[in-house]
Amino acid sequence: MEAIALDHLSFSYDGENPVLKNLSLTIPKGSYTAIVGHNGSGKSTLAKLIIGLLEPGAGQIKVLGQTLSDENLSQVRDHVGIVFQNPDNQFIGSTVADDIAFGLENHCVPTEDMQAMIEESAAKVGMSAYLDAEPTNLSGGQKQRVAIAGILAMAPDIIIFDESTSMLDPQGKASVNAQIRKLNQEKNITILSITHDMEEASQAEQVVVLDQGEVAAVGRPEDVFMNEELMSRLRLELPFALKAAKAFQKAGLNVSPVLSTEALVEELCPSK
Amino acid sequence: MSIKINDLEYTYSPGTPFEHQALKGVNLEIPEGKVTAIIGQTGSGKSTLVQHLNALLKPTKGSVEIAGFQITPDTKLKDAKMLRKKVGLVFQFPEYQLFEETIAKDIAFGPKNFGISEEETNQRIKEVLPLVGLDESYLERSPFELSGGQKRRVAIAGILVQDPEVLVLDEPAAGLDPQSAKEMMNLFMRLNQQAGKTILLVSHDMEHVLEYCDEVIVLADGQVKTQLPVHEFFKHPEILREIHINPPGIVNLKETLQNKGFQINPDTYSLDELAKEVESQVAGHE
Numbered sequence: 001m002e003a004i005a006l007d008h009l010s011f012s013y014d015g016e017n018p019v020l021k022n023l024s025l026t027i028p029k030g031s032y033t034a035i036v037g038h039n040g041s042g043k044s045t046l047a048k049l050i051i052g053l054l055e056p057g058a059g060q061i062k063v064l065g066q067t068l069s070d071e072n073l074s075q076v077r078d079h080v081g082i083v084f085q086n087p088d089n090q091f092i093g094s095t096v097a098d099d100i101a102f103g104l105e106n107h108c109v110p111t112e113d114m115q116a117m118i119e120e121s122a123a124k125v126g127m128s129a130y131l132d133a134e135p136t137n138l139s140g141g142q143k144q145r146v147a148i149a150g151i152l153a154m155a156p157d158i159i160i161f162d163e164s165t166s167m168l169d170p171q172g173k174a175s176v177n178a179q180i181r182k183l184n185q186e187k188n189i190t191i192l193s194i195t196h197d198m199e200e201a202s203q204a205e206q207v208v209v210l211d212q213g214e215v216a217a218v219g220r221p222e223d224v225f226m227n228e229e230l231m232s233r234l235r236l237e238l239p240f241a242l243k244a245a246k247a248f249q250k251a252g253l254n255v256s257p258v259l260s261t262e263a264l265v266e267e268l269c270p271s272k
Numbered sequence: 273m274s275i276k277i278n279d280l281e282y283t284y285s286p287g288t289p290f291e292h293q294a295l296k297g298v299n300l301e302i303p304e305g306k307v308t309a310i311i312g313q314t315g316s317g318k319s320t321l322v323q324h325l326n327a328l329l330k331p332t333k334g335s336v337e338i339a340g341f342q343i344t345p346d347t348k349l350k351d352a353k354m355l356r357k358k359v360g361l362v363f364q365f366p367e368y369q370l371f372e373e374t375i376a377k378d379i380a381f382g383p384k385n386f387g388i389s390e391e392e393t394n395q396r397i398k399e400v401l402p403l404v405g406l407d408e409s410y411l412e413r414s415p416f417e418l419s420g421g422q423k424r425r426v427a428i429a430g431i432l433v434q435d436p437e438v439l440v441l442d443e444p445a446a447g448l449d450p451q452s453a454k455e456m457m458n459l460f461m462r463l464n465q466q467a468g469k470t471i472l473l474v475s476h477d478m479e480h481v482l483e484y485c486d487e488v489i490v491l492a493d494g495q496v497k498t499q500l501p502v503h504e505f506f507k508h509p510e511i512l513r514e515i516h517i518n519p520p521g522i523v524n525l526k527e528t529l530q531n532k533g534f535q536i537n538p539d540t541y542s543l544d545e546l547a548k549e550v551e552s553q554v555a556g557h558e
Contacts, residue, residue: 039419039449085447139314167365167447169314169476170518196449237450240521244543251547253554261525269555270533 003029003190009059021213032191034201037210081151085163087143097131121149141172161193198239275302279334294320296494309481312491326359327352360436367423376411421452
């Protein structure tokens with residue numbers, strides 16, 4: 001079954017300028033999909049439609065087989081979590097534990113069950129030692145991991161990351177990216193990651209390139225990113241390893257398009 | 273005139289249980305007219321150091337000489353006003369500091385405080401707008417209608433309008449998409465190359481440091497660990513690893529190639545040149 005199926009979706013904020021145009025896309029259950037594209041390509045609008053913050057102008061959105069409607073919206077949202085861009089804008093509790101508890105309280109989870117659920121979720125993101133910490137004392141990467149813990153406590157099937165690492169320093173980015181991979185591989189959670197970071201996108205199974213509200217390409221990262229015409233037309237940056245692979249090919253070396261420096265060098269053999 | 277930092281020490285909340293020495297005797301000479309990167313882990317003292325450059329913080333000990341001013345533990349705040357006109361400090365995510373109802377008013381806020389006439393301010397705004405890639409049609413709009421990248425340009429215009437000699441930028445490209453980040457960095461390069469501004473860049477992005485900076489200063493635990501020209505600096509990726517920062521892609525690739533037995537010229541920083549060097553050394557090459 002598809003986790004998310006978008007069928008001929010259109011959307012406009014002002015009724016004149018279309019943001020999404022007749023867009024169809026399927027996100028398989030348990031997959032890790034990265035959506036890339038320029039500012040204004042419709043990426044974040046798409047996320048807001050999927051969680052029902054916006055309503056499509058035309059077309060259908062199916063989440064876990066159910067067509068989104070006013071009636072089932074809150075039921076569908078139980079299965080879908082979202083982590084936003086700014087780590088400072090999504091803290092509600094005065095401690096890490098309170099923050100993770102917020103969603104549980106809204107779902108009327110009995111207090112006696114809560115503590116164990118909070119501890120379990122915090123452990124999954126490596127934040128067990130910080131349960132009593134105040135959010136202001138955490139780094140950006142830690143804050144985003146707490147946001148993820150809050151979502152995990154709700155046991156979702158799908159998590160959407162909307163540029164969740166773009167405001168983090170490299171260490172914070174790496175820790176959140178590792179967390180995303182782990183959720184996908186170990187918990188089998190469907191991941192939809194909206195990102196500008198091509199290094200992050202290259203760890204996904206499937207990359208979707210959006211351009212002016214339309215799907216410009218879908219496929220494995222190495223296939224999509226090697227589409228030279230597309231990448232240069234959309235002025236998208238290549239992940240470093242692919243840039244290097246292309247430079248090597250240009251110099252006459254026989255290397256395949258790979259997504260890591262180690263894999264690239266593995267293909268070469270010095271003459272002595 | 274270069275920036276000189278002499279035996280600079282700074283202690284937060286002295287004499288309280290929260291006492292913390294953030295700078296422990298920093299000595300630096302930062303060249304005029306260059307782009308210098310300041311790097312280091314969170315908590316290494318970067319922010320504390322840059323806040324001394326326009327006297328937002330006063331040294332606990334030692335001194336800072338910058339743009340013709342000397343800042344010592346005895347410097348009075350009222351003397352700092354002219355210094356702040358000459359040393360513009362752009363904080364991280366400056367777009368969150370916009371507050372006026374129009375872009376024109378937001379940009380004019382600084383000059384107004386420095387007592388510059390409205391006429392001159394308006395003239396300066398007209399000069400500054402194209403520098404940051406905005407035009408006059410923006411002036412009467414609310415800054416809150418703009419995209420993140422555009423807001424940041426407005427915030428930076430508010431600093432440039434004071435025509436500072438030195439620009440101190442804390443992570444100016446963080447959170448922008450790659451295209452906007454590139455445009456932002458190119459803007460600072462133009463200010464450096466065409467207007468001769470001295471630029472200090474606090475950054476975690478080693479690709480930017482390699483591409484845009486002339487010199488690198490590494491802070492660790494409140495002290496200067498290293499100060500080197502950029503291409504010398506990246507010959508020592510072990511320094512970066514010690515402070516848990518990943519080297520730029522090309523530096524990492526050079527190292528991986530060397531470990532595999534390739535001879536790589538340490539001065540190579542272009543992918544195309546590196547590819548040629550590798551090609552001449554692969555097995556089967558005649």
